[in-house]
Amino acid sequence: MANEPEKVVPPAEASVAxxxxxxxxxxxxxxxYFAVADVVLRLLVFAxxxxxxxxxxxxxxxxxxxxxxxxxxxxxxAKFNHSPALIYFVAAFSVAGxxxxxxxxxxxxxxxxxxxxxxxxxxxxxxDVLLLGIVASATGAAxxxxxxxxxxxxxxxxxKVCNMYGKFCRYLGASIGVSLxxxxxxxxxxxxxxxxxxxxx
Amino acid sequence: METGSNMNGGGGKEVVGVANKxxxxxxxxxxxxxxxxxxxxxxxxxxxxxxxxxVAVQLVPTLPAINVRATAKWHHMSAFVYFVVVNAIxxxxxxxSLVLLxxxxxxxxxxxxxxxxxxxxxxxxxxxxxxxxxxxxxxxYKGNSHVRWIKVCDKFDRFCGQxxxxxxxxxxxxxxxxxxxxxxxxxxxxxRRL
Numbered sequence: 104m105a106n107e108p109e110k111v112v113p114p115a116e117a118s119v120a121x122x123x124x125x126x127x128x129x130x131x132x133x134x135x136y137f138a139v140a141d142v143v144l145r146l147l148v149f150a151x152x153x154x155x156x157x158x159x160x161x162x163x164x165x166x167x168x169x170x171x172x173x174x175x176x177x178x179x180x181a182k183f184n185h186s187p188a189l190i191y192f193v194a195a196f197s198v199a200g201x202x203x204x205x206x207x208x209x210x211x212x213x214x215x216x217x218x219x220x221x222x223x224x225x226x227x228x229x230x231d232v233l234l235l236g237i238v239a240s241a242t243g244a245a246x247x248x249x250x251x252x253x254x255x256x257x258x259x260x261x262x263k264v265c266n267m268y269g270k271f272c273r274y275l276g277a278s279i280g281v282s283l284x285x286x287x288x289x290x291x292x293x294x295x296x297x298x299x300x301x302x303x304x
Numbered sequence: 305m306e307t308g309s310n311m312n313g314g315g316g317k318e319v320v321g322v323a324n325k326x327x328x329x330x331x332x333x334x335x336x337x338x339x340x341x342x343x344x345x346x347x348x349x350x351x352x353x354x355x356x357x358x359v360a361v362q363l364v365p366t367l368p369a370i371n372v373r374a375t376a377k378w379h380h381m382s383a384f385v386y387f388v389v390v391n392a393i394x395x396x397x398x399x400x401s402l403v404l405l406x407x408x409x410x411x412x413x414x415x416x417x418x419x420x421x422x423x424x425x426x427x428x429x430x431x432x433x434x435x436x437x438x439x440x441x442x443x444x445y446k447g448n449s450h451v452r453w454i455k456v457c458d459k460f461d462r463f464c465g466q467x468x469x470x471x472x473x474x475x476x477x478x479x480x481x482x483x484x485x486x487x488x489x490x491x492x493x494x495x496r497r498l
Binding site for chain 2: 181186225228229232233235236239240241243244245246247248250252254261262290293296297298300301
């Protein structure tokens with residue numbers, strides 16, 4: 104008889120405790136900001152990769168150069184596909200743009216439906232680190248070729264190109280500047296993923 | 305009862321965490337030491353690169369070619385200077401981080417985050433240096449007819465061979481740094497899940 108009130112009371116306590124557990128919404132806290140920052144950074148990486156590729160692809164300039172035979176002037180175009188380093192630059196940033204749009208969509212999906220396929224999303228950091236390496240090498244290659252085109256090299260007899268092709272060099276410079284920005288963004292993205300994992304839940 | 309089971313679960317987590325840290329630590333040290341050696345070798349191989357040959361220069365088409373002594377040094381090309389500097393920085397950083405990690409075995413928590421950040425910066429720098437040297441080396445090897453940049457590697461073959469060797473060694477070193485970053489990131493992921 105003494106046990107019965109004890110048995111009656113705990114279920115009441117349990118029923119009171121359950122609505123309390125169900126009432127608070129799933130904790131978002133700082134993780135939500137990380138997810139939003141993740142999507143924004145990935146979108147920025149995609150945008151800057153797209154800008155780099157487009158600006159370098161449309162950077163064609165044709166100038167008339169003197170020739171020793173009649174008609175004494177011939178058009179000579181300067182295109183990005185004259186140099187293998189610039190072709191590698193365009194290819195690398197196309198790959199980076201493609202992978203960044205995929206990971207942006209994945210991050211957005213994980214933001215709207217939290218908890219769904221979180222394991223795959225957390226492995227996007229591997230793609231980011233590999234992209235960082237590829238993008239950094241492409242930036243270095245294009246920047247070295249553009250620097251020789253700008254200054255020339257008297258020791259090997261390579262003349263400067265930018266005094267004749269001003270527009271081409273400006274477009275190249277802009278594209279490489281945006282690609283440098285994209286490299287820094289990718290670095291920040293990996294750092295953000297590492298930092299968000301380090302914070303204890 | 306519930307607190308007892310929590311303690312067991314917590315103890316299990318601690319044991320597995322320490323075991324993970326142990327195995328990762330020795331791989332980490334080994335990779336860092338190997339990266340230190342490789343970047344040092346790459347910087348030195350390009351830093352002592354010098355070749356002197358006799359080149360036949362034709363100033364005027366009518367007169368016979370004049371033989372001129374020409375020297376190819378690594379610091380004639382700014383991309384190679386950048387390459388040597390970046391490899392020297394990576395080598396110094398590998399040594400410093402190895403010493404730091406040996407001296408601080410799990411004492412300070414914030415150190416691993418900073419090491420990951422510096423590793424990432426080193427990966428980006430090393431890859432950009434390798435890409436720059438490779439691009440310039442390719443122009444020297446094949447020339448570029450569109451901008452009238454003549455190839456130089458047919459005359460300075462030993463110089464170009466040393467440049468190629470240095471680039472390959474540095475790229476292997478930068479791949480090791482990449483592996484270090486990936487291992488650290490995946491280790492974080494594993495520790496958090498457990």
